Amino acid sequence: MAPVIHVILKKGLAGREEYKFTRSFQIGRSADCDVQVLEEDVSRRHAAVEYRNGQWVISDLESSNGIWVNGEQVSEVRLHDQTEVELGSGGPLLLFLIPGEAATALHPLPSAAAEGDRESLEDYARYYFGDASETGIGERTMMVRKAFQRVRRSQKRRYIWIIAVSASICLIAVTYAVFKHLETEKQKRLAGEIFYAMKALELEFAEVLALARKTEDKETIVAVEGFKAKYSSLEESYDRFVDSLGIYGKTVDEREKAILRVARTFGECEVNMPEAFKKEVLNYIRKWQSTGRMRSALERAARHGYVHPISGAMQHYDLPPQFFYVGLQESNFDTHAIGPATRFGIAKGMWQFIPTTAEEFGLKVGPLADVRKLDDLDERHDFEKSTRAAARYLRHIYDTDAKASGLLVIASYNWGQGRVNRLIRQMPEHPSERNFWKFMEQYRDRFPQETYDYVFYIFSAAVIGENPALFGFDFDNPLLL
Numbered sequence: 366m367a368p369v370i371h372v373i374l375k376k377g378l379a380g381r382e383e384y385k386f387t388r389s390f391q392i393g394r395s396a397d398c399d400v401q402v403l404e405e406d407v408s409r410r411h412a413a414v415e416y417r418n419g420q421w422v423i424s425d426l427e428s429s430n431g432i433w434v435n436g437e438q439v440s441e442v443r444l445h446d447q448t449e450v451e452l453g454s455g456g457p458l459l460l461f462l463i464p465g466e467a468a469t470a471l472h473p474l475p476s477a478a479a480e481g482d483r484e485s486l487e488d489y490a491r492y493y494f495g496d497a498s499e500t501g502i503g504e505r506t507m508m509v510r511k512a513f514q515r516v517r518r519s520q521k522r523r524y525i526w527i528i529a530v531s532a533s534i535c536l537i538a539v540t541y542a543v544f545k546h547l548e549t550e551k552q553k554r555l556a557g558e559i560f561y562a563m564k565a566l567e568l569e570f571a572e573v574l575a576l577a578r579k580t581e582d583k584e585t586i587v588a589v590e591g592f593k594a595k596y597s598s599l600e601e602s603y604d605r606f607v608d609s610l611g612i613y614g615k616t617v618d619e620r621e622k623a624i625l626r627v628a629r630t631f632g633e634c635e636v637n638m639p640e641a642f643k644k645e646v647l648n649y650i651r652k653w654q655s656t657g658r659m660r661s662a663l664e665r666a667a668r669h670g671y672v673h674p675i676s677g678a679m680q681h682y683d684l685p686p687q688f689f690y691v692g693l694q695e696s697n698f699d700t701h702a703i704g705p706a707t708r709f710g711i712a713k714g715m716w717q718f719i720p721t722t723a724e725e726f727g728l729k730v731g732p733l734a735d736v737r738k739l740d741d742l743d744e745r746h747d748f749e750k751s752t753r754a755a756a757r758y759l760r761h762i763y764d765t766d767a768k769a770s771g772l773l774v775i776a777s778y779n780w781g782q783g784r785v786n787r788l789i790r791q792m793p794e795h796p797s798e799r800n801f802w803k804f805m806e807q808y809r810d811r812f813p814q815e816t817y818d819y820v821f822y823i824f825s826a827a828v829i830g831e832n833p834a835l836f837g838f839d840f841d842n843p844l845l846l
Contacts, residue, residue, distance in 0.1 A: 367416035370444070371462040372400055389415040392452070392459070393426070406430050406456035406651060414444070414461075421463060423450060429655050430456060431837060436618065438837040454620075454654065454837065455647050560634040620647065623831045627824065630685045631771030633801055642802070649818075649825035650836055659826060662697035663843050671698055671748065672843050678752050682760040685771060686844050687827040691755070691778060692716060694823050700748050703737050711737055714745035716755040726754040726761075766790055772801035772820055776812075779819040 372384040390399035393411040408428035421444040430453025431438045448461045577585035625635040676686035695717045696702035704712035710720040720730045731743030744750045766789040767773040777785040792799045
């Protein structure tokens with residue numbers, strides 16, 4: 366017979382359900398599972414626990430989101446005396462407890478003889494270590510009792526002294542920890558101030574560079590390009606300062622580090638990132654994990670040789686190469702993609718340009734613009750031309766009021782730069798008050814769900830792309846191939 370195994374399903378901050386088994390059992394959303402977990406991340410039959418070869422083992426039943434142990438997806442793992450298993454990355458948490466035989470041996474149940482011994486010991490304790498003032502006892506016993514009480518008083522004083530010293534040490538430790546925490550928080554605020562000061566400087570030079578390009582002022586262009594080289598060393602100094610704060614330290618989960626790095630890439634201050642944003646990104650990563658869309662789209666991009674031309678076009682216009690993932694969300698990198706009819710016209714091509722925007726950025730719209738059909742004469746279906754136009758359009762959005770944030774640029778691409786810019790102009794001009802964190806805090810109720818999904822799908826895809834294996838994907842970072 367298998368030894369007992371306890372299963373604790375953690376629910377919320379304090380809730381829990383407990384089970385106990387001595388046989389194999391299944392876990393899943395289905396009503397006939399022994400441990401039923403009614404959450405959408407959980408498959409109908411998600412995992413099985415069996416007693417094999419003298420040990421308990423949990424196996425994935427080819428579920429949608431898999432089973433995860435210590436942040437890694439596994440197909441099967443041995444359960445030890447205490448093992449935590451997630452049903453999907455960040456999903457419901459199960460704690461498995463297996464009472465060890467060693468613990469039982471250390472605390473055996475008393476036998477009748479042992480019970481008799483216990484009573485004898487209590488008699489001896491009462492006889493030799495009872496009240497020293499009791500009468501009717503021998504002189505030797507009285508001396509033993511007085512000696513014991515003296516030792517006990519001495520020990521009590523020593524324990525009080527030990528407790529007092531320990532309390533003092535704890536107080537000093539807590540005070541130091543609070544001081545360090547306050548110092549760290551102070552340094553984080555300073556890091557945020559430095560970041561946004563750098564951002565303001567970067568934006569000012571971006572405006573000068575944009576004007577110089579329009580007027581073909583070569584002298585100014587050369588001067589600004591020289592500044593950009595110096596600015597890179599300033600960014601490196603900032604990176605070292607942030608590293609010294611421990612934001613990317615050992616205590617931070619590797620998945621969280623990836624989120625912080627991508628936020629910085631898109632021009633957001635990682636020091637000020639809201640916790641709710643991190644949780645939402647992990648939520649959208651789970652959405653990617655539940656479908657094969659990302660894999661098939663990246664395979665299409667690689668097969669047709671789209672990856673480097675797209676990332677190269679973005680970098681040519683001083684944009685992060687991670688804007689590559691806009692093409693993923695827009696069309697799955699399909700140059701033949703055709704959107705639904707809207708009051709703005711029909712969007713076509715990989716980058717889903719509507720007719721007016723396509724023409725504004727140099728693309729010729731074909732004669733079938735008003736028909737949901739592929740049009741060989743429409744340059745929106747031309748990969749190279751439409752990709753250059755998309756990069757120019759994204760750069761154009763950057764040079765408007767959305768320039769404080771790459772995530773606001775992404776939102777503008779989907780929702781329309783006019784709508785986003787009107788809201789941005791109602792915010793203070795300094796980048797510390799005009800960024801995606803503040804925008805969502807102020808305008809979440811006016812932000813369409815479609816655009817909200819759009820931004821988080823692209824951002825989470827970029828996070829996955831940094832280290833796909835970390836999130837359970839078996840392909841490589843497409844931007845490094």
